[in-house]
Amino acid sequence: MALNAISNYAANVAHRNLQKSDMDATSSLAKLSSGSRVVSAKDDAASMAIGSRLNSQVQGLRQASVNAGQGVSMLQVADGAMARINDVLVRMKTLSVQAGSGQLSNTERGMLNTEYQLLLAEVNRIAASTEFNGNQLVNGSLTTGGASVGTGGGFAVADGVSSITGHGLTTASSDNYTLSYSSGNATFTLTDGSNSYTGAISSSAMDASGNMITGAGVKLLPTGTNTGDLVLSLNTAFQSATTVAPSASAGGLQFAGASSATFSFKVGTGTDVTKDVISVSIDGISGANLGINGTDITTVSTADAASDALGNAIDVLNNARASIGAYQNRLQFAADNIASAVENTEAARSNLLDLDIASEMTTFTSKQILVQAGVAMLAQANQMPQDLLKLFQ
Template identity: 30%
Template structure:
């Protein structure tokens, strides 16, 4: 039907042009940002899933840092204990030498001076060894009670490491060794040194086991982060090949719709020609 008031062809073309323009704008936005989902309108369910995956991934990334810091702290403590053990062994050497019948009183006096100096330095290490400004072995230190490591993205993913019993045994053994006198009880000091060295070894072994566990936690977190990020990317990231083709299609439709809109204006001229 030819009508001056209603141009159905123009209205239909304008409606199609508007829809195509909206789709073209969406494609250009996606290509410009690199994201398939730029607002909840693009994919409401996908955005919710991606948000949850992002929270998990970020939490695991921080947990990875936690495990590395935990390993560093354990290695700091283990390194200090290694030096303590070296001094304990030297103290045993001195006690063994002092116990020999060839050692004179003057010899034993000189050995005792070194023995006591080493005991004092062991006290210094056990008191002042710290990590991040916090003591590790002194009263109230990190390892005097259970130490909890946050090793995951959720509140339940923790590792409670408790070396307090082994540390107490070591502290007791070192105190007994410090109280030894190689001038009058060299044989007893040898036994005390053996006990202290064994206690050091027990605590160092515990530190090593804990550090190894945290290393495995770190590796597993890396695997989970990789796959979580990949899953999030499949939801959020735009497929450039597909979206570029889609944009090209919409551009062609825009050109065609614009041309047809121009043609639809000639309908009114046809009505006017009937009145001539």
């Protein structure tokens, strides 16, 4: 190759190779600093796409594992309530057997009945107060609703009352509940003639304009000795006491449905109800659900009847507890399976995206040497034209 002063071919070659080595070293440094083999899509487009999908699946599975764990915790709360009610029922059974014996007088049976009734009230209280994140667990769930809530009219969907959900109540063969509303204090009252439930619209359920917040409800608490509770579900059409639309009362409410509450837990990343959702049904264990409301032990005959009812109630309760235990085991197995799926999916994602530090460090060291050599050779190439000056001496 001829020597010339205009073009320096050797310097150009050295510069090109130096640029490539510098880019490779920079790319290797980016991977080492991030810990990822695929820093940008150009590094491996297919792995980037597949790895991103796997990562989203892993994150979804992690949340599904939390859901399953929360489901187990919720069932443990329900099982704890059932265990305490079982203890109460055993004591009530003991009292009924004692009251059915002939050595006692009616006066003594009255004394036993005092404890019996208080224990019955405690059964209902535990059933009504057992909640998890605001959801009642062991008090059943009965609903009335439709185009008009109640045959008596007055509280229709258009007026803002979409449905009434009752807990701790039994279904009736005929319409037997009456709902009334007092605009003076924005209070609802539901009665079946002997038991009453009252509840007012809370200010927290209203927005700044005085309209009911979407999804808000009015909880009707018992008055007197009754220990159930109701929830009145209202929509946004229902407004404050001064602008309330419904008429004064609506009679003839009839509750229908099952005496159990159903909860669905998302244990997968999809939407298939057969694969990604586990539904749990928890039987109600209030006095009404167990068939012991209204029992007493004031006489031998009523004590014997209460003893039979309590025997059946204990069987019903144990069946409910067995169902809870089965659901707990299922959710636990689901959580274990999710943990295995997370582990294997994470391994697959890691193979695609995670960096082999040892291998990449070797590559980086090689590129560093090439960069240093390139700098040195470019310096030498830039010195070559100076050799031409010796020809002029």
